Amino acid sequence: MKQHFITRFLVFFFSSILIIPSVLAQSAIKTTLVSGPGRDRSEGPAMVCDGEFATKWCVDSPRQMPYTIVLDAGQATSVVEYGLVTGDDTSSYTDRNPVAWRLSGSNDKETWTTLDDQKNNRAMPDEDFQECRFKPQSKGSYRYYRFEFFRVKGGTRIQLSEIFLYNTVQTPVETTFVSGSGSGSKEAQPQSRFGARTIQEGPEMVADGFLFSKWCIDEPSQMPYNVILDAGQPTPISEYRFYTGDDTHSYPERNPITWRVSGSNDKQNWTTLDEQKGNRRLRDENEQEYRFKPAQTGSFRYYRFDFIQMIAGTRLQLSEIKLFK
Ligand SMILES: [Ca+2]
Numbered sequence: 001m002k003q004h005f006i007t008r009f010l011v012f013f014f015s016s017i018l019i020i021p022s023v024l025a026q027s028a029i030k031t032t033l034v035s036g037p038g039r040d041r042s043e044g045p046a047m048v049c050d051g052e053f054a055t056k057w058c059v060d061s062p063r064q065m066p067y068t069i070v071l072d073a074g075q076a077t078s079v080v081e082y083g084l085v086t087g088d089d090t091s092s093y094t095d096r097n098p099v100a101w102r103l104s105g106s107n108d109k110e111t112w113t114t115l116d117d118q119k120n121n122r123a124m125p126d127e128d129f130q131e132c133r134f135k136p137q138s139k140g141s142y143r144y145y146r147f148e149f150f151r152v153k154g155g156t157r158i159q160l161s162e163i164f165l166y167n168t169v170q171t172p173v174e175t176t177f178v179s180g181s182g183s184g185s186k187e188a189q190p191q192s193r194f195g196a197r198t199i200q201e202g203p204e205m206v207a208d209g210f211l212f213s214k215w216c217i218d219e220p221s222q223m224p225y226n227v228i229l230d231a232g233q234p235t236p237i238s239e240y241r242f243y244t245g246d247d248t249h250s251y252p253e254r255n256p257i258t259w260r261v262s263g264s265n266d267k268q269n270w271t272t273l274d275e276q277k278g279n280r281r282l283r284d285e286n287e288q289e290y291r292f293k294p295a296q297t298g299s300f301r302y303y304r305f306d307f308i309q310m311i312a313g314t315r316l317q318l319s320e321i322k323l324f325k
Contacts, residue, residue: 028166029073033046034070034109035068035069048160056087056159068148077141083166090125090126090128090130098152098160100151101147102116102148103116107142109144115138116138127281170325171324172323175229175231177207178267179227180204181217181227182202201213203227207227214319224307225316226305226306234265238325239323240303240305241289243289243321244282248282248286248317249284257276259279259309260308261305262303263300266302271300273300278309305321
């Protein structure tokens with residue numbers, strides 16, 4: 001068992017190559033910039049549709065407000081969801097997220113139909129490289145999409161690293177638990193007025209649909225910890241989400257920072273879909289959702305998550321892992 005563990009660890013290290021994040025969502029419509037305010041070069045408006053999270057549109061020009069970006073979808077397309085992605089330093093400059101905007105569609109760039117109107121939407125997080133998705137109130141088939149940003153959280157500077165348009169809605173994948181590290185062991189709770197209580201904190205808790213139940217394991221001999229989920233049939237995923245535990249605010253060191261996601265159709269041959277090393281995006285907050293796009297995709301029935309390192313120590317906890325098409 002120990003040898004198996006060491007072998008897996010070595011395989012991980014020797015096979016680890018730097019994966020350049022391929023951040024363009026699989027289902028995003030390819031768009032080009034028609035017009036928008038800002039510089040031509042490094043932080044210009046074209047940066048919202050270059051497919052790279054690393055490049056952003058950043059402008060502070062109050063006279064040009066509302067900041068208006070027009071994108072060309074190439075052909076008439078119905079947008080059922082759109083995504084705004086925060087910048088590379090939004091966690092340091094939290095005022096730059098838009099809070100009021102309007103989305104309109106057109107086929108001639110003259111007559112515009114309002115599709116969505118957000119007056120004070122603070123859903124975008126104060127975090128770097130985070131995509132926030134919105135469903136427009138109206139739909140229709142349009143070639144051109146216009147975003148008018150009326151207001152940001154504070155001041156007049158806006159920044160976005162990408163704007164994604166989608167013609168398919170992101171749907172959750174129903175999964176069932178296959179196997180995982182930990183025995184479903186019980187953690188004895190202190191004596192309370194309810195009597196001695198035990199709580200199940202086995203790996204199956206990440207797939208029970210509840211945030212108040214969690215997988216919590218501290219068994220160094222079993223590291224890296226893994227959990228396998230069954231999507232029922234071969235299913236490509238565009239996103240996976242981790243949800244922190246019910247007391248992560250008190251125990252932030254339990255958040256994973258290095259992990260690998262793999263897919264398989266026979267539970268024997270695994271294809272690496274994503275590797276994250278030293279990723280500290282999960283924060284010291286309880287039951288919070290964090291979204292990740294796998295670097296690779298493929299149609300797999302089984303998805304395996306290997307947790308290689310936490311912020312500190314050997315205890316891992318997550319309340320849910322969810323997959324999305
Ligand atoms: Ca970009």
